Amino acid sequence: MVPPGDIGSLPLWVGVFVLLGLALAIFNYTFYNRVVRLVLQGKETSRFDHPMERIWGALLISLGQQKVLQRVKYGDYAGIGHATIFWGFLTFMLSYGIFIFAASANGGFPAWLLTETGVLVYSRYLDILSAVLLVVLVWAFVRRWVLKPHRLSYDLTRHSDALIIVLLIGGLMLSTLLTHAFWVAQGGIGPEADVYIGKALGELFTDLGIGISAAKTLQGVFWWSHLSIILIFTVYIPYTKHMHMFAAPVNAFFRSLEPKGALSLMDLENVEKFGAGRVQDFTWKQLLDGYACAVCGRCTDACPANLTGKQLSPMHIVENLKDHLVEIGHQGERSVEHVEPFPILDGDDGVISEASIWDCLNCGACMEECPVTVEHVPTIMDMRRYLLLEESKAPETAMNALLSMEQRGHPWRGTTYSRTDWAEGLEVPTLAEKPDAEVLFWVGCTPALEQRSQAIARSMAKVLKAAKVDFAILGDEETCTGDPARRMGNEYLFQILAQQNIDTMNGYNVKKVVTICPHCFNTMKNEYPQLGGNFEVLHYSQFVDRLIKKGDIKPVKMMDITMAYHDSCFLGRHNGVYDEPRDVAKAIPGLKLVEMGSRCRERGFCCGAGGGHMWIEESQGTRVNHARTDQFLETEADTVGVSCPFCVQMMTEGIQAKGLDSEKKAKDVLEILAESLEL
Numbered sequence: 001m002v003p004p005g006d007i008g009s010l011p012l013w014v015g016v017f018v019l020l021g022l023a024l025a026i027f028n029y030t031f032y033n034r035v036v037r038l039v040l041q042g043k044e045t046s047r048f049d050h051p052m053e054r055i056w057g058a059l060l061i062s063l064g065q066q067k068v069l070q071r072v073k074y075g076d077y078a079g080i081g082h083a084t085i086f087w088g089f090l091t092f093m094l095s096y097g098i099f100i101f102a103a104s105a106n107g108g109f110p111a112w113l114l115t116e117t118g119v120l121v122y123s124r125y126l127d128i129l130s131a132v133l134l135v136v137l138v139w140a141f142v143r144r145w146v147l148k149p150h151r152l153s154y155d156l157t158r159h160s161d162a163l164i165i166v167l168l169i170g171g172l173m174l175s176t177l178l179t180h181a182f183w184v185a186q187g188g189i190g191p192e193a194d195v196y197i198g199k200a201l202g203e204l205f206t207d208l209g210i211g212i213s214a215a216k217t218l219q220g221v222f223w224w225s226h227l228s229i230i231l232i233f234t235v236y237i238p239y240t241k242h243m244h245m246f247a248a249p250v251n252a253f254f255r256s257l258e259p260k261g262a263l264s265l266m267d268l269e270n271v272e273k274f275g276a277g278r279v280q281d282f283t284w285k286q287l288l289d290g291y292a293c294a295v296c297g298r299c300t301d302a303c304p305a306n307l308t309g310k311q312l313s314p315m316h317i318v319e320n321l322k323d324h325l326v327e328i329g330h331q332g333e334r335s336v337e338h339v340e341p342f343p344i345l346d347g348d349d350g351v352i353s354e355a356s357i358w359d360c361l362n363c364g365a366c367m368e369e370c371p372v373t374v375e376h377v378p379t380i381m382d383m384r385r386y387l388l389l390e391e392s393k394a395p396e397t398a399m400n401a402l403l404s405m406e407q408r409g410h411p412w413r414g415t416t417y418s419r420t421d422w423a424e425g426l427e428v429p430t431l432a433e434k435p436d437a438e439v440l441f442w443v444g445c446t447p448a449l450e451q452r453s454q455a456i457a458r459s460m461a462k463v464l465k466a467a468k469v470d471f472a473i474l475g476d477e478e479t480c481t482g483d484p485a486r487r488m489g490n491e492y493l494f495q496i497l498a499q500q501n502i503d504t505m506n507g508y509n510v511k512k513v514v515t516i517c518p519h520c521f522n523t524m525k526n527e528y529p530q531l532g533g534n535f536e537v538l539h540y541s542q543f544v545d546r547l548i549k550k551g552d553i554k555p556v557k558m559m560d561i562t563m564a565y566h567d568s569c570f571l572g573r574h575n576g577v578y579d580e581p582r583d584v585a586k587a588i589p590g591l592k593l594v595e596m597g598s599r600c601r602e603r604g605f606c607c608g609a610g611g612g613h614m615w616i617e618e619s620q621g622t623r624v625n626h627a628r629t630d631q632f633l634e635t636e637a638d639t640v641g642v643s644c645p646f647c648v649q650m651m652t653e654g655i656q657a658k659g660l661d662s663e664k665k666a667k668d669v670l671e672i673l674a675e676s677l678e679l
Helices: 012-039 051-063 080-107 115-147 158-187 197-207 211-238 241-253 284-292 298-303 314-328 352-357 365-369 377-389 396-408 447-450 452-467 483-488 491-505 516-531 540-550 579-586 624-634 645-657 669-676
Strands: 439-442 512-515 536-539 559-567 591-594 640-642 665-668
Touching: 012 211, 012 241, 012 284, 051 241, 051 452, 080 115, 080 158, 115 158, 115 197, 115 447, 158 197, 158 211, 158 241, 197 377, 211 241, 241 284, 241 665, 284 314, 284 377, 284 540, 284 591, 298 314, 298 365, 352 377, 365 377, 396 483, 396 491, 439 452, 447 452, 447 645, 452 540, 452 645, 452 669, 483 491, 491 516, 512 516, 512 579, 516 536, 516 645, 536 540, 540 579, 559 579, 559 669, 579 591, 579 669, 624 645, 640 645, 640 669, 645 665
Parallel strands: 439 512, 512 536, 559 591, 559 640, 640 665
Antiparallel strands: none
């Protein structure tokens, strides 16, 4: 854009730099006091390892808009609009800085930038970009405030600052076009006048009778308006959700590089407080999450608990925590000793309701959807740990399961089965009988002790024997992996159970473990290494898929089944195992595999058993497994296939609740495979 003349005897570029300098000074002061000091109140956490991996990931996520665009393949095109605005605004500001400063100060920049060709390219770029962004901004306005999709229907997502930012960016684009237009209208020449939309508007203004003097004045008005908007934007940003423009790339750099399914290990001997009940108890990364949050609603829109009428909203948890942090921070030195000892969790009257903390299924849907790498689940779990270990608060059914794990080594209170009853007649050896077995078949509590799931354990044993795998089980030496305890917040019990299993397996020099349950798989693969338990851990779908592809087993019986596959959260989203169970299903003759619509793979919908909810009763809204059953019924398949004993139970109950158990079935893929092998 062609700048107006100097400000009296003061060169224009001096005035520009003074104003921008003041705006940046205000921004830095506000940013430091409103963000940096508060975030640094959090506890230490190590997030500086693997710097190149972090940098590359941050570039993909922020500049590449990787996670913003990930929903496009499912027909959600909102990300394209956001990415267009982001890229346009970013390149706009970069070009503004280079060309306006270069043209004003006329120094310190490569000479080629100010050639006629360079200025022409720059001017046409701004001209076209401004028009495109105006169209996208109008679409964004209509979508957010007129169409109001579900995830943008909350008061938080429709806050006035979003409207103000849209108007400011729109003002930048409009002032660009009008500055070009009035340059043309006053008879301006050069590359700045050889633009498309601005030139057309300028010729229109001339035809409407706007004279050269008026055009010159108006060009100056809109040039200064453009700069004023930039100054306002700079000063205003730290007070809005759009601080995520600066915090999100930083948050992406500091994202967790640990396995998705792993919760952090608590140092039980040295920790001062279990979990997090006040802002000082969270890590600085967890506090930074609040500033990185774009308040887009994607996390809450993906949350199965929220979608079935529970209190939990991952977005509101992150935002409420940030607002609380800002509220209690003093205007002076915001160090930890100046923070009020105000509890975040106080029944349903606290900053965050206790009920919402217990609603979480640990399914990871929120984190999968989040475009700025906010880590909702670890934050929720730290508050759950606080409630259970510090306040001794938990749902009664959860307490019963935890007590059973303490007393009997499993959560199935009231079961009369032993760890080996399921294997009667199958001649399955134990490690005590066969200590040199190549593979440890980890049965797990549910397949061993719950009647419906015992059929899955029997199917697994039959498949292993048919493939002539050298395997054994622990039998009565096996105890719960500790996953339910950890997911319910009892880190102490988890570590006791986990260490017991690790010691047992190390005593037998176990190298390879194959599990039926994705929860056992995730815990042993991703969390046991925290305690020194380093084993090669495979889910049965991975192991059996290899057996089929090597030709060790070959399904032969035709199975006239149309199967909709349900992804287990702890197998799929947390561990990326999507293809293997599908490949096993595809190897079964006659089986027709269909997907659960758009709720499959990384966007799969939880069965409702995660986060310890196999033993926690739902008291609000629709049962999660009933909602998932409805999604299954929409596929018109006759069978829902799963790779998890929890999912089998939840889907079976959902089908029974609909009165369709004579028409529809829930089966583990392993059961169908064993039948096709005619075992």
